[in-house]
Amino acid sequence: MKRFFHTIYGRFLVIFIGLLLIPMMISFAVLFTVQLGQIREDVTAQIKDQAEVVQTLIESNTFTEEEALDLVVSDLLIAEVYSSAAEWRNSDTAVYTGQTIEQLTDGEVVTGVLADFRELPYAAFEQNGAIYMISPDLNNNQITQFREMTIYSFLGVAVVGSILLLFAISFLTKRLKRISQASRQVYEGNYSVRIEDKGNDEIGDLARQFNQMAKELESNEYLNKELSATMAHEFKTPVSSMIGFAALLKKEDLPENKRLEYASVIEREARRLANLSSALLKLSTFDHQLVRLEKETYMLDEQIRECLLTLQPQWEEKELQLNIELEEITLTADQELMSQVWLNILKNAIEHSNHGGELAVTLSHKPGEIQIMIKDQGKGIEPEHIGRIFDRFYQADQTRHSSGTGLGLPLVKKIVELHDGRVAVESKPGAGALFTVILPLSERP
Secondary structure (H helix, E strand, O other): OOOHHHOHHHHHHHHHHHHHHHHHHHHHHHHHHHHHHHHHHHHHHHHHHHHHHHHHHHHOOOOOHHHHHHHHOOOOEEEEEEOOHHHHHHOOOEOOOHHHHHHHHOOOOEEEEEOOOOOOEEEEEEEOOEEEEEEEOOOOOHHHHHHHHHHHHHHHHHHHHHHHHHHHHHHHOHHHHHHHHHHHHHHOOOOOOOOOOOOOOHHHHHHHHHHHHHHHHHHOOOOOOOHHHHHHHHHHHHHHHHHHHHHHHOOOOOOHHHHHHHHHHHHHHHHHHHHHHHHHHHHHHHHOOOOOOOEEEEEHHHHHHHHHHHOHHHHHHOOOEEEEEEOOOEEEEEHHHHHHHHHHHHHHHHHHOOOOOEEEEEEEEEOOEEEEEEEOOOOOOOHHHHOOOOOOOOOOOHHHHHHOOOOHHHHHHHHHHHOOOEEEEEEOOOOOEEEEEEEEOOOOO
């Protein structure tokens, strides 16, 4: 037991119960359970007495209805007159039962609660076919005043207790903050971080377990935790398609042209699965800093020309007009990975270009950096999609979902960032898209 009260959990429990929970429970229990019922009974009895007096005065024919109400009803009460019981029921101002209606018809004074969240009491009676209802002023009555006082007391205790608790937690969790900061460094890829904590409580155990985890991460390759889930999600559509068309191929009376068509669909989906697997594995590697860049110095302009030549069948099919302006620039980078960057951006631009449009590729340099701009004349990207264009599996043009993996641009972003660069996109609907890649000019192997 003594050890328990020296643990962080024991301290939090004692502080919470002693400073916040017990005062709040006592305040609520005393003020609401004991007092509210009595106050409601008193108010109900008061308005019932006044309703009976008003009924007696009206029946005596000594006073008019208005005079009787003015004489008896105080400023803290509200008197309402309804021309009939039906009008009273249809007003939905009070809660009533069938017995309530019978008592009214018999000339009795009935009590109940208003159909309002405050549930204030009322007293009503019938006289000459009209319904007279007396109830407390909604905002100026004993019940409302009591509730407000109780709520303010409750909130006061909660605020004071919370402030004290926050100060106590802040004092007790300084060591937890160190663990949190170290966790952030691990998240950012720094697996060499360690926590110095010699405590013998739960936080000390947590720090030692954290150090063990960081040591394991540093000595072993970190597996992509999301790989299985994302693969299962993204593989579902092509796999389902392949299964469906494979079943159709089993039909003996299937025409030859349909057989070829279905086989082509299966082949296309299989290629898509292969591309998806390759892209996922690359992203998993890049995410956890396990890739080693094989840097070499080469002519960047020549590399971009080679990528354009590789994609010649695609842009010729769309009859695109190329506007190429490439300065002779030397870059030190991983040549194979950078080829993937240009191929992915160019493929994306060609795919989304209008037939017969222009594809502009510009390579230039500024002080300390290289700038590559690739612009198409397609339908552009809607503003709500711009911020998510580099998210995995996100495709702004859902009509092209079957032709892409949704991983090309995320790969581009990862590769560029590995080279200490950055990539951005600008677009307006109907005005095409402009992708800009910035790389450091002083890159060295």
